[in-house]
Amino acid sequence: MATCADRSANQTVYNLYVRERLDECLSLIDVMESAGTLTEYAIFIKGLIFRRQGKIAQSYSLFEQVVELNPNNASYLKQMARSATLLGLHSQAIQLYGRLEELKLDDWESWYHKGSCLTFVQDYDAAREAFLRANDIERHLPTYLKLGKLCVIVEDYQYAIKVYTEALGFAPLDPGLLRTVGLLKLRLGETQEAFQLLGRSLVYDKRAPRTLLAAASVMQDSGDIDAALAKYRAVAAQRPQSAQLWSNIGLCFLSQDQPFVALQCLRRARYLAPFAWIIAYNQGLVHVSLGHPLAAYHQLRAAAALKPDYAPIFGLMGVVLADLGDADNCLAAFDRALEFDPDSAEIRLNKTIALFRLGRDSAGRAAWAGLQSRWGGESDLGGSPEVSKAAKQIAKYISINRQ
Amino acid sequence: MTPFLDAFYDPIENLDAISSCIESADLYGDGDHRLLIASRNRTLRVYRGAKVVAEHEILGTPSGVVSFRLEGVDKSRSLAIAIAAGTAIFVYKPVKGVLKPHSKFCLPPFQPTEQEQDIWRRLVGGGLTMLEGCQELVDLRNSGSSISPQGESMLTAPQHATDTTTMFDAVPDGQTLDNSRRGIVTAHPDGIARSVPVITAITVLPATINEHEPLGQIIVATEGGDVYLLGPSCRETDIHYKLKSVPIRLHVTGTRAVAFRVTVPCRDRAIYSITEQGISANVIRAEADIVDVVRIRNKIFVATADSTLSVYSARGRREAQYKTAAPIVAIEHFDAASVEGFLLCLASGEVRMFRGAEPIATMQLANPVKGIRMVPFARESHCLVSVTDTGALDIKILHRSADLGSMGSIVESDPQDVPLGIIDDTTALRSAYTREKDLEAASKMYFGFQTDLLQLKLAALSTRVKARKQTEDTMAGVKPQVGLRTTIEGFGPSFLVRVHVSARKPLRGLSLCTVCHGPDGMATARPPLAIKDPLLPISVLLPGIDTVLEVRVAVGSGDGVVGMLVFTVSDRAGKVLGRSELLTPEIDEFVAQM
Numbered sequence: 001m002a003t004c005a006d007r008s009a010n011q012t013v014y015n016l017y018v019r020e021r022l023d024e025c026l027s028l029i030d031v032m033e034s035a036g037t038l039t040e041y042a043i044f045i046k047g048l049i050f051r052r053q054g055k056i057a058q059s060y061s062l063f064e065q066v067v068e069l070n071p072n073n074a075s076y077l078k079q080m081a082r083s084a085t086l087l088g089l090h091s092q093a094i095q096l097y098g099r100l101e102e103l104k105l106d107d108w109e110s111w112y113h114k115g116s117c118l119t120f121v122q123d124y125d126a127a128r129e130a131f132l133r134a135n136d137i138e139r140h141l142p143t144y145l146k147l148g149k150l151c152v153i154v155e156d157y158q159y160a161i162k163v164y165t166e167a168l169g170f171a172p173l174d175p176g177l178l179r180t181v182g183l184l185k186l187r188l189g190e191t192q193e194a195f196q197l198l199g200r201s202l203v204y205d206k207r208a209p210r211t212l213l214a215a216a217s218v219m220q221d222s223g224d225i226d227a228a229l230a231k232y233r234a235v236a237a238q239r240p241q242s243a244q245l246w247s248n249i250g251l252c253f254l255s256q257d258q259p260f261v262a263l264q265c266l267r268r269a270r271y272l273a274p275f276a277w278i279i280a281y282n283q284g285l286v287h288v289s290l291g292h293p294l295a296a297y298h299q300l301r302a303a304a305a306l307k308p309d310y311a312p313i314f315g316l317m318g319v320v321l322a323d324l325g326d327a328d329n330c331l332a333a334f335d336r337a338l339e340f341d342p343d344s345a346e347i348r349l350n351k352t353i354a355l356f357r358l359g360r361d362s363a364g365r366a367a368w369a370g371l372q373s374r375w376g377g378e379s380d381l382g383g384s385p386e387v388s389k390a391a392k393q394i395a396k397y398i399s400i401n402r403q
Numbered sequence: 404m405t406p407f408l409d410a411f412y413d414p415i416e417n418l419d420a421i422s423s424c425i426e427s428a429d430l431y432g433d434g435d436h437r438l439l440i441a442s443r444n445r446t447l448r449v450y451r452g453a454k455v456v457a458e459h460e461i462l463g464t465p466s467g468v469v470s471f472r473l474e475g476v477d478k479s480r481s482l483a484i485a486i487a488a489g490t491a492i493f494v495y496k497p498v499k500g501v502l503k504p505h506s507k508f509c510l511p512p513f514q515p516t517e518q519e520q521d522i523w524r525r526l527v528g529g530g531l532t533m534l535e536g537c538q539e540l541v542d543l544r545n546s547g548s549s550i551s552p553q554g555e556s557m558l559t560a561p562q563h564a565t566d567t568t569t570m571f572d573a574v575p576d577g578q579t580l581d582n583s584r585r586g587i588v589t590a591h592p593d594g595i596a597r598s599v600p601v602i603t604a605i606t607v608l609p610a611t612i613n614e615h616e617p618l619g620q621i622i623v624a625t626e627g628g629d630v631y632l633l634g635p636s637c638r639e640t641d642i643h644y645k646l647k648s649v650p651i652r653l654h655v656t657g658t659r660a661v662a663f664r665v666t667v668p669c670r671d672r673a674i675y676s677i678t679e680q681g682i683s684a685n686v687i688r689a690e691a692d693i694v695d696v697v698r699i700r701n702k703i704f705v706a707t708a709d710s711t712l713s714v715y716s717a718r719g720r721r722e723a724q725y726k727t728a729a730p731i732v733a734i735e736h737f738d739a740a741s742v743e744g745f746l747l748c749l750a751s752g753e754v755r756m757f758r759g760a761e762p763i764a765t766m767q768l769a770n771p772v773k774g775i776r777m778v779p780f781a782r783e784s785h786c787l788v789s790v791t792d793t794g795a796l797d798i799k800i801l802h803r804s805a806d807l808g809s810m811g812s813i814v815e816s817d818p819q820d821v822p823l824g825i826i827d828d829t830t831a832l833r834s835a836y837t838r839e840k841d842l843e844a845a846s847k848m849y850f851g852f853q854t855d856l857l858q859l860k861l862a863a864l865s866t867r868v869k870a871r872k873q874t875e876d877t878m879a880g881v882k883p884q885v886g887l888r889t890t891i892e893g894f895g896p897s898f899l900v901r902v903h904v905s906a907r908k909p910l911r912g913l914s915l916c917t918v919c920h921g922p923d924g925m926a927t928a929r930p931p932l933a934i935k936d937p938l939l940p941i942s943v944l945l946p947g948i949d950t951v952l953e954v955r956v957a958v959g960s961g962d963g964v965v966g967m968l969v970f971t972v973s974d975r976a977g978k979v980l981g982r983s984e985l986l987t988p989e990i991d992e993f994v995a996q997m
Contacts, residue, residue: 008464008489008601010626012443014651014670015421018692018708019773020730020750036586038559069558071545075671138688173723205726230819237821249823264825290836294845294852323842324849 175205243273277307293323311341322354406805427778428470441465463489467605474635529571600625624650737777885981906944931966
């Protein structure tokens with residue numbers, strides 16, 4: 001004989017759910033179901049657990065069930081809409097949020113999630129309106145963050161900065177927010193301000209890996225290798241599986257004239273992310289600097305297979321092939337590089353040097369003449385002192401050989 | 404360093420109690436505090452020292468246990484224990500050295516609406532089928548009325564053969580009424596049953612700050628969102644508050660005599676404050692489901708299910724937020740040695756002790772905590788009692804000389820000091836350096852490599868030609884009845900080859916045979932690839948439906964020569980109906996193609 005719903009089990013179900021004892025919680029719900037004492041709330045929690053376990057479609061049908069039983073319950077509608085969003089049913093989710101609006105609860109969360117759905121369907125104006133409405137009802141940091149992100153998507157950086165500034169007034173000590181603003185400033189080229197914000201973020205959360213990585217890369221770019229390495233050490237303790245991190249560490253060691261250690265780090269990075277072309281390219285760079293043309297060639301070949309449209313890879317491969325004496329493939333590599341970046345003085349200069357090294361002096365002179373007519377002189381080849389120095393050397397070589 | 408001393412640990416106590424179900428009381432006024440633990444298996448155990456001195460059965464799943472002063476008929480007040488279990492509060496009193504049941508109190512019952520009563524009357528009277536009754540209940544709920552728990556059971560019951568029947572119809576043969584809607588109606592022949600709200604939380608509001616008489620009136624919260632302050636005799640309700648959600652815990656600060664504040668975290672992530680004047684308008688909204696809260700002066704510490712500890716001001720402004728390394732399973736307030744703080748328990752078994760918001764101690768337990776309390780026990784004024792996930796009981800004593808007020812904050816090691824852990828093994832790299840130091844040797848190796856590569860490509864091409872020719876020879880004059888298509892998955896050394904087999908007409912009793920040939924197109928003793936299942940049966944092939952067979956192959960001892968996988972589908976007589984081949988090398992040499 002069926003009994004009345006045992007609502008005393010609801011509290012146990014809740015306690016188990018929030019304490020992450022999901023299996024125990026599910027078995028209790030199953031017991032309730034088999035005993036005929038299943039409650040609406042237990043079905044709801046079962047839906048939440050299924051969603052956390054990745055069974056989104058099942059969770060959606062469970063929420064559908066509870067919404068059918070109690071269509072005016074805002075929590076049920078909200079969670080059903082969340083599952084719909086995760087299933088990619090954005091328009092259905094937006095409809096459900098519309099039903100929540102009809103309940104006139106003035107709930108910021110439903111507007112916030114509606115805004116997220118509208119962002120997915122690329123209705124950015126409506127999404128912005130939804131986020132603003134959410135903030136009108138109750139100000140919350142996630143809303144600011146989503147609104148800022150939306151502004152970045154539509155490339156309205158000034159408004160994004162305005163939103164984030166307002167958010168900083170609301171939560172001035174939030175490390176995640178400080179990091180987000182810092183990264184945006186970094187993207188806008190305001191390095192100094194970005195670095196300050198990242199530093200502030202680290203004051204409140206000195207272990208945040210993303211912040212540490214961003215701050216360290218700024219330090220690395222500005223040449224403060226020791227400080228960057230200290231920050232990378234802190235990240236490595238938490239995220240030892242990050243390929244990007246080991247790649248950056250490798251380049252730090254290369255800057256410190258420790259190429260063997262750099263190669264060790266890059267090999268680890270490559271092991272962690274075998275399809276990351278930048279790591280293969282970096283490995284190639286280190287091998288070139290060490291004078292290992294064959295090893296460099298293999299790394300660059302792998303990088304080229306993964307990223308077949310990046311000019312510097314082919315430019316460097318041309319240099320390496322010149323070292324190895326493969327003239328035809330060397331010139332083909334330079335031509336491919338110039339196909340992708342015809343305005344690169346560096347690649348043209350390297351090609352000129354390679355032609356001279358391969359004994360094709362007439363072609364080399366013609367290339368040098370072309371280079372001069374295009375840029376006007378060896379000192380204006382792009383501003384890099386190494387390039388200018390190489391250009392001067394080649395000019396000197398040509399003048400000596402002419403005599 | 405921990406300020407606690409290990410006192411007692413029993414791993415086989417088989418306890419299942421959350422923090423609110425752990426309490427201690429000086430039951431007999433002898434200064435020897437007994438420990439009371441109400442377990443989820445409906446038992447109340449009383450511990451004196453390490454010994455269980457009494458065990459009582461409880462008529463419901465306990466949601467909390469408290470000790471308080473019960474007012475008698477003659478207005479005298481004596482110590483009692485109240486256990487909230489299911490829909491009732493069971494009061495126990497110590498009598499002549501034994502804890503005995505004293506009274507039971509139930510909260511005011513749920514009053515069903517007239518419309519709902521009418522629906523139930525019609526259901527019992529046979530005027531409605533079970534499904535019609537459910538529909539009317541849903542309509543009633545949609546109109547904004549709340550329905551009784553019995554009505555909710557009716558709606559959540561699973562589908563049953565008797566759902567389309569009325570009470571007048573006969574139950575179909577072979578059908579039982581277990582877990583059915585009709586079963587619920589049959590169980591309540593008088594219509595709607597009197598239903599009492601389930602209690603979700605219980606606490607005590609101190610009467611005064613007098614240490615000798617610290618215990619006062621009981622406050623309970625229910626599944627319906629009601630909060631009741633009971634009278635001193637625990638026989639009637641004194642004040643009633645109605646919340647919009649279901650409370651999960653009740654935390655009291657202040658006294659009944661002066662002023663009090665009850666902090667009420669709820670299931671909908673809201674945290675309400677109740678004072679004598681009513682429910683405060685400042686409602687805190689947490690960002691995730693609430694595990695529990697602790698209030699210390701004007702700060703509210705909220706532990707949420709997303710492994711976060713948030714600090715809110717009394718006005719509801721979030722002041723700080725900390726992420727924990729593992730999910731939070733419990734947070735419990737303590738007031739010991741004139742220091743107020745809380746204990747934060749993580750699912751990893753770590754227990755952190757905070758003075759205000761400052762961590763002062765940490766300890767690692769063998770198992771995660773389920774419930775924890777800092778209570779007086781035996782003759783010790785501060786004992787840390789914890790019930791673990793495995794059912795163990797762990798009691799630790801706060802060191803009598805522990806000065807929690809002057810303990811320094813835990814200084815975490817600087818993550819920047821952790822060494823990178825790069826293994827100093829540069830032998831291979833140095834040998835490469837030595838090998839390539841001579842540019843001429845590097846050049847030789849490069850051209851040697853290119854020659855080998857070219858030879859491999861030529862061998863592959865030649866094998867491809869042979870394979871095509873072989874297929875043409877095998878299938879000469881035969882119209883292939885079966886189509887084969889192959890896809891490869893995996894990065895090696897093991898691969899999964901999926902063979903999609905399709906037919907133009909229905910075929911039965913076929914088999915897929917996979918053979919690995921050498922570069923000359925002939926079977927070899929040392930094939931380049933090892934095949935796990937060379938013969939796979941295909942029971943039936945239907946037109947328009949692809950049958951997918953999985954062949955696992957691994958790199959064998961072929962010494963790097965080009966090989967060929969040949970797939971043939973044949974019938975029982977051995978007649979080949981379809982054939983396909985796959986070459987072993989996947990060569991994509993960029994430089995040679997330039």
